[in-house]
Amino acid sequence: MAQAQTLSPDSWQYRALNAVNPGLSYLSDALIELARAGHPVVAGSADLQYSNGLNRFASAYPDRYVQFGISEQNMVSAAAGLATTGAMPFVATFASFLGLLCCEQIRMDVAYTKLPVRLIGHHTGISLGFYGTSHHATEDISTMRAIAGLTVVSPADGPQLAAAIKASADWPEPIYFRIGRGRDPQVYDDGTPFTFGRAIVHSRGSDLNIIACGITLHAALEAAARLREDGLSVGVIDMPTLKPLDREAVLDAAGQARALLTVEEHNVMGGLGSAVAEVLADAGSGTRLRRHGIYDEYSLIAPPTTLYAHYRLDGAGIEAVARELLQR
Numbered sequence: 001m002a003q004a005q006t007l008s009p010d011s012w013q014y015r016a017l018n019a020v021n022p023g024l025s026y027l028s029d030a031l032i033e034l035a036r037a038g039h040p041v042v043a044g045s046a047d048l049q050y051s052n053g054l055n056r057f058a059s060a061y062p063d064r065y066v067q068f069g070i071s072e073q074n075m076v077s078a079a080a081g082l083a084t085t086g087a088m089p090f091v092a093t094f095a096s097f098l099g100l101l102c103c104e105q106i107r108m109d110v111a112y113t114k115l116p117v118r119l120i121g122h123h124t125g126i127s128l129g130f131y132g133t134s135h136h137a138t139e140d141i142s143t144m145r146a147i148a149g150l151t152v153v154s155p156a157d158g159p160q161l162a163a164a165i166k167a168s169a170d171w172p173e174p175i176y177f178r179i180g181r182g183r184d185p186q187v188y189d190d191g192t193p194f195t196f197g198r199a200i201v202h203s204r205g206s207d208l209n210i211i212a213c214g215i216t217l218h219a220a221l222e223a224a225a226r227l228r229e230d231g232l233s234v235g236v237i238d239m240p241t242l243k244p245l246d247r248e249a250v251l252d253a254a255g256q257a258r259a260l261l262t263v264e265e266h267n268v269m270g271g272l273g274s275a276v277a278e279v280l281a282d283a284g285s286g287t288r289l290r291r292h293g294i295y296d297e298y299s300l301i302a303p304p305t306t307l308y309a310h311y312r313l314d315g316a317g318i319e320a321v322a323r324e325l326l327q328r
Helices: 014-019 022-036 055-060 072-084 095-101 103-111 140-145 158-170 216-229 247-256 272-283 304-310 315-327
Strands: 041-045 065-067 088-094 118-122 151-153 175-178 200-203 208-212 234-238 241-243 259-267 288-294
Touching (some): 022 041, 022 055, 022 158, 055 065, 072 088, 072 095, 072 103, 088 095, 095 103, 095 118, 140 151, 140 175, 140 272, 158 175, 208 247, 208 272, 208 315, 216 234, 216 259, 216 315, 234 247, 241 272, 259 272, 288 315, 304 315
Parallel strands (some): 041 065, 118 175, 151 175, 208 259, 259 288
Antiparallel strands (some): 151 241, 200 234
């Protein structure tokens, strides 16, 4: 009888792979900090505590963590119930499930009742790669943005996520956080302050201003640096809060440059680009705008970095899109 062999350390091991995602630590660490400060934080996940890093919070506060299993809709409704008792619930699962599968529960149980539930949709956009279209979340911004009374936030990296989580302790409305997979390039230093509804201006340009959110911010900064090497005046604005949107920042960026480019890991229909277009239309601005993201299609199946290059959401791709816009 053949002797059973142990797994090679090079094999695909789910928990080990997720343990090296540095961005995932920020979520639990911020919740632990809030709990230690006396806030009534409770957390839950739908069988994905190792994918979102909540296993760290569960180890620190096992009596405040609920493993809901694969029952995302029940998790959202239970979080609403916990909020009625005075608890501060944070619940997390893949964004494709939270923002789409749980839309009714978010609308009726959380937003309609104005309960301070914090919803964490992780592995947004096309970051789940090989898992395919069923697990890609390229419609969640538009869905969540249309729900009255729901704040929508798309942090660029772990430090900004941690800052937003801690700032949420005093935010009265329910929040949908849209975060990546924990391997995203870091833009901000730890401890960088965060204010809901306020954009962060990295630079201003007279030729082009790029407005980005989430993991596309780092790539937008790379693209802007390359464009400046050719003498172009290009600015970059981070729009971490998609609702309420910083209207003044949008109009200021439009007034300074001859064109705007929005960049998002999302369908161009209903996301950041649509929100910016609404502001420009309401104000009667004639500034040229291009919305760049997933062009109203179901995303392909491939490694995330390959998909970012295919959809021109990496630095080189955004640079190419910007040059096309400026050459018109």
